[in-house]
Amino acid sequence: AGDVAAGQAKAAVCAACHGADGIATIPGYPNLKGQNEQYIVSSLNAYKNKERNGGLAAVMQAQAAALSDADVANLAAYYASLK
Amino acid sequence: AGDVAAGQAKAAVCAACHGADGIATIPGYPNLKGQNEQYIVSSLNAYKNKERNGGLAAVMQAQAAALSDADVANLAAYYASLK
Numbered sequence: 001a002g003d004v005a006a007g008q009a010k011a012a013v014c015a016a017c018h019g020a021d022g023i024a025t026i027p028g029y030p031n032l033k034g035q036n037e038q039y040i041v042s043s044l045n046a047y048k049n050k051e052r053n054g055g056l057a058a059v060m061q062a063q064a065a066a067l068s069d070a071d072v073a074n075l076a077a078y079y080a081s082l083k
Numbered sequence: 084a085g086d087v088a089a090g091q092a093k094a095a096v097c098a099a100c101h102g103a104d105g106i107a108t109i110p111g112y113p114n115l116k117g118q119n120e121q122y123i124v125s126s127l128n129a130y131k132n133k134e135r136n137g138g139l140a141a142v143m144q145a146q147a148a149a150l151s152d153a154d155v156a157n158l159a160a161y162y163a164s165l166k
Contacts, residue, residue, distance in 0.1 A: 027121040038110040042138035051137030054129030055122075 001037065002070075007078025010071055013063070022082045028056055032079040040076035048072070084120065085153075090161025093154055096146070105165045111139055115162040123159035131155070 011018075014032075019025050022033030032040065046052040047064035067075070094101075097115075102108050105116030115123065129135040130147035150158070 024119055024122070027119050028125060029119065030122045030126075031118055035114055036107055036110050036112065039107070039113045039138075042111060043113075046135070046137030046140070049137055051140070052129070052135050054132055054134030055125035057129070057134070 002073030002075070002077030004074075004077045004081045006070075007074035007076070010067075010075055011078055014075070017059075018079075022079055033082040035079055037076045037080035040079055041072055044072045044075065085156030085158070085160030087157070087160045087164045089153075090157035090159070093150075093158055094161055097158070100142075101162075105162055116165040118162055120159045120163035123162055124155055127155045127158065 017024060017026055017029045018032050022035075023031050043052070044060075044064050044067060047057065047060040048067060050061050052060070064072075100107060100109055100112045101115050105118075106114050126135070127143075127147050127150060130140065130143040131150060133144050135143070147155075
């Protein structure tokens with residue numbers, strides 16, 4: 001499982017759209033607060049692998065391309081931990 | 084915007100994985116409770132159009148294929164309405 005503190009540090013860039021508290025600032029983006037950890041890992045990898053398209057997926061493909069496997073695990077742990 | 088009551092009726096089949104209360108019953112699936120309405124519409128259409136792949140996307144491609152535009156709008160309104 002990921003490291004919540006490391007995920008929180010990495011999440012600074014995510015907050016612009018997904019909110020500092022994981023509640024999205026823009027209706028077209030998902031809330032991530034309390035989302036399932038395993039689902040976040042799966043989703044980030046799908047964006048990273050350009051398997052997810054449609055909607056605003058291009059934005060996330062670009063973001064996810066810069067993430068290591070550890071980053072993905074840490075971000076998932078962080079957002080899943082938010083209550 | 085969609086019709087919450089119609090969405091709730093349509094959501095019976097969704098509940099098997101996403102939970103009767105929008106909290107997923109399986110870690111690999113996302114919680115939908117309180118998710119942004121516009122994001123749910125975008126996601127369902129991406130599955131319907133087979134633009135979303137990777138992870139467990141094949142499951143949702145099959146489910147979304149059976150949804151009309153009205154169904155998509157109603158389901159989004161319903162899940163967004165859950166607190």
